[in-house]
Amino acid sequence: MTTDSSTLDATAVASLARQVVEAHPPGQVPLVELMGAWYDAGLAWVHFPVGRGGLDAPRALQPVANRVMRDAGGPEPRTVNTIGYGIVAGTIVRHVPPVTANRLLRPLATGEELWCQLFSEPGAGSDLAGLATRAVRDGEGWRVNGQKVWTSLAHKSAWAVLLARTDPDVPKHQGLTYFIVEMTTPGIEVRPLRQITGRASFNEVFLDEVYVPDTQRLGDVGAGWFVANSTLGDERTSLGDRVAARSSGTIADALELWTARPERHTPVLRDRLARLWLRAESQRLTADRARVSAVRGNPGPESAIIKLVGSELAQSVYEFCLDLLGPEAALVDTYSPDAPDDVSGPTALQRKFLRSRATTLEGGTSEIMRNVIGERVLKLPQEIRNDKGKPWKEIPR
Known part of the structure; x- marks a missing residue:
């Protein structure tokens, strides 16, 4: 299955994705086979080079392919290997020789080797x-x-x-x-x-x-700091770049709960929900702009904006959900290290609320993100650092 990257647009990517899911129907073939075909077709990361899981196409086309996969009953590709897809793969393709990169990327894409x-x-x-x-x-x-x-x-x-x-x-x-x-x-x-x-x-x-x-x-x-920054840029984009369609993502949970609990409606909560929806739409459009600007997938400091906005929005959404639930919000069905990874079930929102507390810490705290935005995006003066220029061994710890 081949395609000319010079003629790629959303229609061509969607057509290619449909060919993959039709030849390897999700749920009917092993996941490794499905994701291997996805990688070989260049749909794992469309902005990667041909032969390394990509099509050398604009990154903005990735959601087009992923939507076809989801509509066919397949997984959101990044969930197959969360850290591998969203954080590590870009660093590999930028800093590892092509032959070795392909050896690492394919089992990463299929989920055979987690990272x-x-x-x-x-x-x-x-x-x-x-x-x-x-x-x-x-x-x-x-x-x-x-x-x-x-x-x-x-x-x-x-x-x-x-x-x-x-x-x-x-x-x-x-x-x-x-x-x-x-x-x-x-x-x-x-x-x-x-x-x-x-x-x-x-x-x-x-x-x-x-x-x-x-x-x-x-x-x-x-040169590890330079390489690590490319990894961190991918991580911030991955953590904040999860809303592909209007009213999807975290805000969808709030909208669904609002519909299911009409007896809990108040003017104050209605106003909060409207404000949250506007924030979610702003975050979605910001993420779309970032995808377009990262034409070949090398994220810049702007990824900090996506991560900051997305992580703080997630916390606000689930705080709203618990307020709307009222006393029911205090219930959690199980509290165990053996609890399943999924967040379905009668207390899914409570679990998501607890999990959302980490979003402003993982991938760089919100305070760090604001520093990155201020210094690297807005070009404001750097914060005063007492350790600047000193050998590491002389810095108190």
């Missing part, structure tokens, strides 16, 4: 560049020691992207290097962390003398 992100640390918090995990040269590779935290899906992942300090004698942003690492490598220990929802889907990860071949380094030694 996680070893960035955050207990002692660094939102100051990612202040991380302390060390990678030291050892022959043809590196020995890594340190601790990571809040690592979603680390307990299920085959691969991880890893940011580590390779030079403590230079300023903190200059001494970082970016790697990919197999999670089965000796010396990696994963421990689950219980969330407010009761589930345990993220973890702390300990690295003890973990050997990483130099062939698994992405970018130059010391």
Whole structure:
């Protein structure tokens, strides 16, 4: 199945997507087969190069393909490998040689190999560049020691992207290097962390003398901050870029609940719902503009706007839902680390409310997003930093 990328438009992408789902009907063929065909057709990330899951087409055409998949009863592609699709794949295609990239991207796209992100640390918090995990040269590779935290899906992942300090004698942003690492490598220990929802889907990860071949380094030694920023840009776009159609996404939950609970209607709640809908529409249009501007999928600092607006909107929507539910909002059907991943059932909104508390933290806090927008988008003066220009080893921790 081939197509000429120079003639691609929404009609052509939709036609190609229909060919895939007709030849591999969702629900009738294994998911791996379906998503493998999706990747081979260039529909996993339409803005990626041909042969690496893409069509070398504008990123704005991706929702067209995804809509065909959903309408046929298939999954939203990114849910097959959440971190792989939305966060890691772009970094791989930008920084890994084509042959190796294809080897990594196809099983990522099919869900055969899940990915996680070893960035955050207990002692660094939102100051990612202040991380302390060390990678030291050892022959043809590196020995890594340190601790990571809040690592979603680390307990299920085959691969991880890893940011580590390779030079403590230079300023903190200059001494970082970016790697990919197999999670089965000796010396990696994963421990689950219980969330407010009761589930345990993220973890702390300990690295003890973990050997990483130099062939698994992405970018130059010391250029990890540059590579990581491309990953973070993808993450922010992924976290905030989930509303494809008017009145869909989180606001759809509020609208559905409003229709189902007419006895709870008040003028105040009606006004709140109207304001939330306007915010959701603004967020949707902002995300559309960002997709169009990222013609070849290299997100800029504008992705911070999408993430900030989307995450704060999600919290506001579910706060409204709980207020509309009244006393019923206090009910949760189960509170267990073994609770299913889906958010269906009689207390789905309560679960979504609890989960939404993380949206302004994950992928960079709202405070960090405002700094990014102010400094990189609006070109305002940078905040005063006492550690600027100092070697990392001289910065108090």
